Amino acid sequence: MTTADHTAPEQPTGRDRPVTVAVRGLTKTYGHGAAEVAAVREVDLDVHAGEVLLVMGPSGSGKTTLLLMLGALLRPTAGSIVVTGRDRRRVEIATTLERELPALRANTFGFIFQDYALLDALTATENIAVAANIAGIKGTAANRRARALLDRVGLAHRAAARPSQMSGGEQQRVSVARALANDPPVLLADEPTANLDASRGRDLSRLLRQLADEDDRSIVIVSHDNRLREVADRVLWLEDGRFKTLAGLVVDPVCRMQVEPTGPHVDWEGRTLWFCSEGCRTEFTADPQRFVAGGD
Amino acid sequence: MLGVASALLLVLVLRGIFAGAIDQVTSYIRTSPATVFVSQEGVKTMHMSASALPPDTVERVRSVPGVTWASPIGFASGSVSGPQGRQLSYLIGYDTRTGRGGPARLEVGRAPGTGEAVLDEQAADGLGVHLGDTLTVLGTRLSLVGLSSGGSSITNTTVFVARTEFTNIRGDTDSYLLVGTEPTAAANVADRISAALPGVTTQTREEFATSEARIVTDMSADLLRLMSTIGLLIALAVIALGLMTATLNRIREYAVLKALGATTIRLAGSITVQVLWTVALASLLATTFAQLLSWTLPLLAPAVSITITSTALYQTTLGALAVGLLAALWPLRRIATLDAATAFRETR
Numbered sequence: 001m002t003t004a005d006h007t008a009p010e011q012p013t014g015r016d017r018p019v020t021v022a023v024r025g026l027t028k029t030y031g032h033g034a035a036e037v038a039a040v041r042e043v044d045l046d047v048h049a050g051e052v053l054l055v056m057g058p059s060g061s062g063k064t065t066l067l068l069m070l071g072a073l074l075r076p077t078a079g080s081i082v083v084t085g086r087d088r089r090r091v092e093i094a095t096t097l098e099r100e101l102p103a104l105r106a107n108t109f110g111f112i113f114q115d116y117a118l119l120d121a122l123t124a125t126e127n128i129a130v131a132a133n134i135a136g137i138k139g140t141a142a143n144r145r146a147r148a149l150l151d152r153v154g155l156a157h158r159a160a161a162r163p164s165q166m167s168g169g170e171q172q173r174v175s176v177a178r179a180l181a182n183d184p185p186v187l188l189a190d191e192p193t194a195n196l197d198a199s200r201g202r203d204l205s206r207l208l209r210q211l212a213d214e215d216d217r218s219i220v221i222v223s224h225d226n227r228l229r230e231v232a233d234r235v236l237w238l239e240d241g242r243f244k245t246l247a248g249l250v251v252d253p254v255c256r257m258q259v260e261p262t263g264p265h266v267d268w269e270g271r272t273l274w275f276c277s278e279g280c281r282t283e284f285t286a287d288p289q290r291f292v293a294g295g296d
Numbered sequence: 297m298l299g300v301a302s303a304l305l306l307v308l309v310l311r312g313i314f315a316g317a318i319d320q321v322t323s324y325i326r327t328s329p330a331t332v333f334v335s336q337e338g339v340k341t342m343h344m345s346a347s348a349l350p351p352d353t354v355e356r357v358r359s360v361p362g363v364t365w366a367s368p369i370g371f372a373s374g375s376v377s378g379p380q381g382r383q384l385s386y387l388i389g390y391d392t393r394t395g396r397g398g399p400a401r402l403e404v405g406r407a408p409g410t411g412e413a414v415l416d417e418q419a420a421d422g423l424g425v426h427l428g429d430t431l432t433v434l435g436t437r438l439s440l441v442g443l444s445s446g447g448s449s450i451t452n453t454t455v456f457v458a459r460t461e462f463t464n465i466r467g468d469t470d471s472y473l474l475v476g477t478e479p480t481a482a483a484n485v486a487d488r489i490s491a492a493l494p495g496v497t498t499q500t501r502e503e504f505a506t507s508e509a510r511i512v513t514d515m516s517a518d519l520l521r522l523m524s525t526i527g528l529l530i531a532l533a534v535i536a537l538g539l540m541t542a543t544l545n546r547i548r549e550y551a552v553l554k555a556l557g558a559t560t561i562r563l564a565g566s567i568t569v570q571v572l573w574t575v576a577l578a579s580l581l582a583t584t585f586a587q588l589l590s591w592t593l594p595l596l597a598p599a600v601s602i603t604i605t606s607t608a609l610y611q612t613t614l615g616a617l618a619v620g621l622l623a624a625l626w627p628l629r630r631i632a633t634l635d636a637a638t639a640f641r642e643t644r
Contacts, residue, residue, distance in 0.1 A: 068640060183537070
């Protein structure tokens with residue numbers, strides 16, 4: 001059933017590639033004394049080159065905190081994160097000086113945001129060129145790179161469009177292209193499909209898979225979206241700041257969350273169904289057909 | 297950008313109206329063929345002044361080396377009235393044979409003779425008088441035989457009469473002496489006249505115009521100056537608030553850029569460049585519109601003159617730039633301490 005082991009459970013990735021991100025004993029706590037809250041607890045994790053790693057878990061489980069620490073945006077309380085750059089140089093993020101973090105981020109990571117986070121006043125090309133500039137690519141070279149990346153994500157024809165003139169799917173593709181501007185060994189994506197409909201979400205997940213395969217790039221995605229499982233090499237379940245064995249979890253038929261089979265449940269047509277809360281169980285019992293008919 | 301441009305336009309137009317008013321006030325002096333003006337000792341202006349020269353002044357000035365001609369005018373302040381009202385006015389009596397001291401431009405009609413006058417066309421419109429009509433100047437009824445231009449200002453208008461008629465109205469006194477010199481010799485000749493005639497005040501045309509502008513500015517244009525100052529303060533406040541708000545509205549974008557690896561120095565540079573571009577473009581736009589207004593507004597309201605000076609442009613743009621940079625960079629401390637991780641936590 002469930003395990004309290006803090007180490008990421010091993011699942012077959014089908015890969016034997018070098019480790020790009022090595023995490024050991026990673027811990028993040030907020031507050032002090034009685035008010036201390038552990039968002040991430042002694043997590044160990046290896047992310048391989050070319051691997052798509054999907055981290056799932058309920059809200060408040062520590063997913064975003066983990067992502068921020070991996071991206072050198074948040075200092076861990078304890079533990080280490082070693083990232084290997086394109087030049088094979090290994091950097092320990094946790095001990096890197098504060099003033100060196102911007103350059104580390106600019107050269108090592110690509111970020112994909114839930115709400116795309118494009119600069120409204122700039123065109124698609126300019127949004128990508130800005131990221132290239134920050135990474136040290138200047139002038140026409142930055143624009144050339146931006147156009148090449150737009151072409152790669154299938155948006156060459158939208159080069160001059162501003163975010164307000166693009167659909168959500170297009171904006172997220174521009175956001176992906178921007179994340180590639182510095183040719184990072186690691187892409188970090190926070191709920192990248194949350195604002196996309198099913199079709200566009202599927203397109204985006206395939207694009208991420210393609211980027212990992214073609215460039216040998218490590219991609220870490222934190223998401224609630226089950227659709228992303230089909231492109232992930234590994235799916236990890238984070239709950240209460242620890243990884244848990246996904247195989248021991250079941251899906252709440254109402255909210256589709258992964259839940260431990262220890263809480264509210266009902267026996268229905270010879271099966272036991274588990275829920276994340278009493279609310280979901282009540283909703284289910286009021287109209288079971290509504291939830292089971294959609295497939296479990 | 298449009299907000300900044302509007303604010304700059306407000307300042308430029310207010311300052312342009314102020315400068316235009318001063319231009320109008322000094323128009324008679326600036327358009328005079330004389331390069332040197334001689335007045336009673338201690339009198340440096342025409343506005344709010346009375347000047348009477350000693351009788352031998354004209355001959356003595358004519359004998360000063362470098363003087364090519366010297367022509368006296370009679371000058372008095374009073375009012376001119378017509379069927380539709382009354383206006384404050386200068387009355388100038390000049391030698392109609394040479395035309396020196398008369399109107400710079402006679403738009404319609406002819407030079408005045410005895411019992412006749414030339415009036416500025418704007419004032420004629422306001423007073424409801426036309427060529428051939430009678431108007432009253434300092435209690436004397438005169439027939440209007442010509443319309444001049446450039447003689448009306450925010451303070452008064454100008455009536456021109458023949459010197460003989462002026463003598464009839466105010467007596468035979470030379471008020472000012474207009475002196476012609478080689479253009480480049482004006483200052484030297486003025487010095488020579490001062491040395492030769494210690495009992496009079498001698499000024500070059502530029503000095504006389506400056507004195508005139510100063511007294512009008514000090515006495516008559518306080519309201520315009522106040523309006524211009526208030527306009528400037530409002531405009532600077534608008535620019536400051538606009539650019540500061542623009543910076544603060546982009547806090548999330550700055551967090552995103554920091555997450556991507558931008559340093560605070562780079563962001564400050566980016567903000568500075570944005571302000572420079574914004575103020576430059578806004579200044580260009582405001583100048584263009586102000587220039588258009590300076591051409592079109594006098595067609596609709598002839599009494600209003602807008603003069604856009606390079607000094608006004610320079611000062612307004614620099615002021616906007618200074619205030620804009622200060623306001624835009626004011627939130628820099630917040631940007632410097634901005635947690636890049638908020639790029640992930642905040643949504644629009």
